[in-house]
Amino acid sequence: MRQFTWDDLQYFLAVARTGQLTTAARRLRTNHVTVSRRIDRLEEALSARLFERNPRGYILTALGEKLIESAEIVEREADRFQNEASGGTISLSGVVRLSILEGFANFFLADRLPLMAQSYPSLSIEMVTIQQIVSLSRREADLSITLHATRTGPYHQEKLMPYRLFIYGSKDYLSRHPEIRQQSDLSSHQFIGYIEDMIFTPGLDYMREILPGLRASYQSSSIFAQLSATRSSFGLCILPYYIACNYPELVPVLPRQLHLNRDYWLICHEDIVSTPRIRVLSNFIKSELENQTEIFGGQSLLA
Amino acid sequence: MRQFTWDDLQYFLAVARTGQLTTAARRLRTNHVTVSRRIDRLEEALSARLFERNPRGYILTALGEKLIESAEIVEREADRFQNEASGGTISLSGVVRLSILEGFANFFLADRLPLMAQSYPSLSIEMVTIQQIVSLSRREADLSITLHATRTGPYHQEKLMPYRLFIYGSKDYLSRHPEIRQQSDLSSHQFIGYIEDMIFTPGLDYMREILPGLRASYQSSSIFAQLSATRSSFGLCILPYYIACNYPELVPVLPRQLHLNRDYWLICHEDIVSTPRIRVLSNFIKSELENQTEIFGGQSLLA
DNA sequence: CAGTGAATGTACATTTTTGTACTTATTATG
DNA sequence: CATAATAAGTACAAAAATGTACATTCACTG
Structure with missing residues (x-):
């Protein structure tokens, strides 16, 4: 036995x-x-x-x-x-550069990372919010959060968290338009989305997947700008639940029929994956994500 | 790394x-x-x-x-x-038979084992104090404490605790005799010891080792009887420190020159070594022994 | 209702861990 | 001062754990 x-x-x-x-x-x-x-x-x-x-x-x-x-x-x-x-907190020093997708960086990590940084005064954390994938191979970042695993290479990569996106409009915008009852009703609406030529990672090409043929009439490379435009009733926009749920004026449209699934991945070089400063940071991110599946999955909209 | x-x-x-x-x-x-x-x-x-x-x-x-x-x-x-x-306390039931050397059983475990038994109401603990080695191979006991490892066989055996023995006499006895200054002074004294023909394990043959040629004038197969005789001033006796130290009237004789080292061993069948009831009991014994090295070693008498 | 994707399950080669037998070093002992 | 006893260290053989490649299963999708 x-x-x-x-x-x-x-x-x-x-x-x-x-x-x-x-x-x-x-x-x-x-x-x-x-x-x-x-x-x-x-x-x-x-x-x-x-x-x-x-x-x-x-x-x-x-x-x-x-x-x-x-x-x-x-x-x-x-x-x-x-x-x-290993000598406790004191020994943890140096720099870690994180390269993180804009949405996750600003709407999830922004107000949590500082807490972490406080516990390790001599560790300097640099968070780069990116719209291009930063090259880990050239060491432009130590730790990277992306939408896809890299095909191969000397990287440690793990799926961090799945999340779900829905189509949102502001209460005001929706009340000024006829009720949306099915997918085909969407074609008469204005959409807000990423700039098509600047979509740097296939995972962000939402429109093609959910509303093929439609084109966003207001395009920005920043999700923050898209969110602002949606809140000021410019039109409809595909947004992660975990971001939109913070704004009561945003209402999901046909959530059960129309939604997208994505995953955040955590990637870093094999060489540094077990160094204390990387471990501490990635453990922190993982622990903050624990028990947050509802916030990221938006299951309540599907029930 | x-x-x-x-x-x-x-x-x-x-x-x-x-x-x-x-x-x-x-x-x-x-x-x-x-x-x-x-x-x-x-x-x-x-x-x-x-x-x-x-x-x-x-x-x-x-x-x-x-x-x-x-x-x-x-x-x-x-x-x-x-x-x-494994289902917690409740599942721990059945019988464990311990075969333990008399001294260790009566002077160390006797008042501790009941505590253990209380925590596991449906576990029945049988403590056999032995003067003959009980046969583990015929399953006369599940767990055995002895002075030696067995040579071979399908047994798990571990050294439990070293202990030290000294020669003791009662204050009264020693005051009625000339001071003992060296080993040779001992030959004029009466000794209390094990019955020679009944010494069942070489480790108990103290006399031959420490006072070759001398023979105990009062012999008993029970350490308890030997202790009693010593306390009532019949003569000198070789006793474990951890037992004698409880009786202030007992005084060690030439402790620095004359002492013996022994080890208690814990032995059981390989087959049952990892069953919960055996594990619980042997862990209990080991934990009770922890931090008791002074009591067993009697280092203070050697300093 | 077949095809795709993402998960678990299986078989075998490789790597790592473990155990045995032996060597070395230190302490206690006569 | 040699000898026995007991512990740690070393080398190689045996055993176990691991990783890769492939098979299988199930849910989702067109």
Whole structure:
């Protein structure tokens, strides 16, 4: 009979949090096969079933749910151990340059990163909000958040968070136009979107995907500008739920029929993935994202 | 660069507690080579030195000392995890039969084991105090505490605790006799000891080792009887420090020159070593022994 | 209702970890 | 001062864990 090893708790937590072997594997810098085997082994050692398996992912059993808390204490303390061993906070210094998509940077990280920065006074954090993909290979950034994994290369990449986009209009704008009942009603509206020639990553080409043939009449390379235009009733705009939900005057249009799914990815060089300053920062981002799936998924609009 | 794994904390704790690779290895059911490698790896991952190495054993550095606490929290919580996963306290039932040397049983465990038994109401603990080695192979006991490791066989065995024995006499007895200044003065005294034909384990043959040629004039197979006789001033007796130190009327004789070292060993079948009820009991015994090295070693008498 | 994508599952080659046998070093002992 | 005992260190063989490539399953989509 297999024996229980503390290390497997790390795998347990990763799978519990991501709900998937594959995503957990990326987070643990290994592959789904290994994760699967270690979960099997853990269950065997405990003679208990921790997850329900299905082809779409793993979900915690009631027992697994109960054990999360305990595993998290182990995690917290192991982290503390590692931190103290490395001399604690003081030793964390230097510069980390983050290259982050504008929306995520401004609407999620902007008011959270400073808190982090405070805890590490001698660590200097540089957040570059980008509209072009910044080259990690030329070290223009240490850590990058994008919409896609890179095909190959010496990078560590993990899926950070899925999010969902809907079509929004302001209350005012919608009240001045006939009610939108089906997709075809949209063609008579004005749209706000990205500048087509400047779309630097396929994931941002929303219009082509959701409203093929339509063209935005007001185009900006900045999501902030698009949001402003939408709020001032210029027209309809495709926006992430996690951004739009902060503005009560914005109303989703046909949310059940029309929405898009995207994923944020966290990417960095293999060489630096395990350095303390990178680890601290990426752990911070991941921990801030935890339990925020509703904010990013906008499930309430689909029910 | 190696990466930090939670599992290595188990090795860290074991070495910190036993002070030796070899003993830690037995406790972890592996060998000293593996333990050494995992400590090396841990230190490398943390870029920090946790132990001072020398041929007699490993001792914690100041940093290592500081980290113990954190590692112990991890341990406690990992144990809790394992316990809860297996259904918690309730599932722990059945019988465990312990076969324990009389002295250790009566003078150390007797008033501690009941506490343990209380926490597991449906677990029934049977403590057999033995003067013959009980056969583990015929399952006359599940867990056994002895003075020696068995030569071979399908057993898990670990060194539990070293202890030291001294020659004692009562204050009254010693005051009625001329002062004992050297070993040769002892031959004129009456001795209390084990019945020679009934010494079932070589480790109990104290007299031959410390006072060759002498024979005890009062012999009993029970250490309790020997203690009583010594306290009532019948003569001198070789007693473990951890027992004698509870009786202020007992005075050690030539402690620096004359003392014996012994070790308690914990032995059980490989097959059952990892069952919860065995694990709980042996962990309890080990935890009760922790920080009791002074009581067992009697270092104060050697200084 | 076939095709695509994204997930888990399986088989085998590779790498890593572990254990055994032996060597070396230090302490206690006669 | 040699010898025994006990611990750590080293080299190589055995065993186990890992990663890659491929197969399978299920949901979504046109």
